[in-house]
Amino acid sequence: MKITKVVAKHHILDFKFEAGTSRGKLNAKDTWYLILYEGTRVIGVGEAGPLRGLSIDKIDEMPEAIELIAKKLEGNSIPDTLSDCFLLANEICNKAFPSIRFAVETALLDARNGGLKMIFDAGFFKRQKRIPINGLVWMGEEDFMQQQIKEKLREGFNCIKMKIGAIDFQTELKLLKSIRKNYSKEQITLRVDANGAFSPEEALNKLNELAVLDLHSIEQPIKAGSRREMHELCRNSPLAIALDEELIGLHDPAEKETLLKEINPQYIILKPTLIGGIQATLEWINLCKKHNIGWWLTSMLESNIGLNAICQLADYLKVNMPQGLGTGKLYHNNIESPLTIQNGEIYYNAHKDWQEIELI
Known part of the structure; x- marks a missing residue:
């Protein structure tokens, strides 16, 4: 099975209340979904959700960075094993964006297990x-x-x-x-x-x-x-x-x-x-x-x-x-x-x- 298309979708999560930490208050949070397709069918989804002021991911550069990863994923076969998922993620991911790495691993594991949101068979x-x-x-x-x-x-x-x-x-x-x-x-x-x-x-x-x-x-x-x-x-x-x-x-x-x-x-x-x-x-x-x-x-x-x-x-x-x-x-x-x-x-x-x- 091959990944024929990958879409990166931006979403702003709105808090139900003002969430306070010692670093400040949170009202909304940016997140990105990495969606893998085979034809028109969604076969895997991962999330890159860095937190501004804490993550090393540069939030303002996230749209360009995740679009680049999406292009690199297209055309690849779905890895057969957990180790193979890690190998592919190692090849295409940038350490400067750890949240994107998590999204890639999750989307690949989801696709490996049938696109059912099952990341691990447990x-x-x-x-x-x-x-x-x-x-x-x-x-x-x-x-x-x-x-x-x-x-x-x-x-x-x-x-x-x-x-x-x-x-x-x-x-x-x-x-x-x-x-x-x-x-x-x-x-x-x-x-x-x-x-x-x-x-x-x-x-x-x-x-x-x-x-x-x-x-x-x-x-x-x-x-x-x-x-x-x-x-x-x-x-x-x-x-x-x-x-x-x-x-x-x-x-x-x-x-x-x-x-x-x-x-x-x-x-x-x-x-x-x-x-x-x-x-x-x-x-x-x-x-x-x-x-x-x-x-x-x-x-x-x-x-x-x-x-x-x-x-x-x-x-x-x-x-x-x-x-x-x-x-x-x-x-x-x-x-x-x-x-x-x-x-x-x-x-x-x-x-x-x-x-x-x-x-x-």
């Missing part, structure tokens, strides 16, 4: 296997954050992740204490994500205050790039630290291993769109196994196309701890899909249909 797609996820609480006014917390608890989440670092730290502690007052760490797992908001000088004191609340971990307490300071934090913190932004822009396996050895974190956060796709994710995981470092997968505000691929990757990797895959309800105009969240888990509801990609 239980998530075929048997409605459920994956535990964390409920995400966005930054905002105290009342807004308190409302989100109540909603997540009511919806049955037993792992809650709260973004911190944009409002008063004592207010954030108060919100976390309000959960811990009613739920023990055995009942509710609490994670926080600082997105690099703490200064190296204040970070350890803040981590000490957070640790009293029996938190599971904190993501990226200080800005990426301060390896010595991050190493000292990981060594002295009473709270487990997960690297996130620190992984951006590293492509060579030797560079990745050097980072892990220099910092020696307890966890890393893997976002395929951000770090260069599925093959890159697998490389990080192999290094984590070698150095006894934990990890979990997180979406990066993709639409349901990208989210579906990451969910299936999580299932393929046989995850058992909550993943960061609860972003499908963020948008007014997401692609309708079988992805369903219930009682703090995400699963593929085969009784629901995908919205046709051409109609977006």
Whole structure:
């Protein structure tokens, strides 16, 4: 089977609310769909959804870059194996656009498996296997954050992740204490994500205050790039630290291993769109196994196309701890899909249909 045509389709995702992080507020997000055809039939779809201000992808150059990849894909045969998909992606992709690499891999794997949105032939797609996820609480006014917390608890989440670092730290502690007052760490797992908001000088004191609340971990307490300071934090913190932004822009396996050895974190956060796709994710995981470092997968505000691929990757990797895959309800105009969240888990509801990609 050959790819006879490839179309790159731009889509702007509109948030249902103003999503706050320590880097600013989000109201809309650009994304691109890479659509593979055989004749007039869609045989594969992938998503390139970089995040302005975080991804190394140059957003203003995305239309030209993804059109170039589309032309390179046309005329190729669909690879037979996962390794062959990676080889073709290696031949045509530019490391400067990791989100496009993720879209290419996903579209090829979709086409390899029949164009059914099945990226991996595993239980998530075929048997409605459920994956535990964390409920995400966005930054905002105290009342807004308190409302989100109540909603997540009511919806049955037993792992809650709260973004911190944009409002008063004592207010954030108060919100976390309000959960811990009613739920023990055995009942509710609490994670926080600082997105690099703490200064190296204040970070350890803040981590000490957070640790009293029996938190599971904190993501990226200080800005990426301060390896010595991050190493000292990981060594002295009473709270487990997960690297996130620190992984951006590293492509060579030797560079990745050097980072892990220099910092020696307890966890890393893997976002395929951000770090260069599925093959890159697998490389990080192999290094984590070698150095006894934990990890979990997180979406990066993709639409349901990208989210579906990451969910299936999580299932393929046989995850058992909550993943960061609860972003499908963020948008007014997401692609309708079988992805369903219930009682703090995400699963593929085969009784629901995908919205046709051409109609977006």
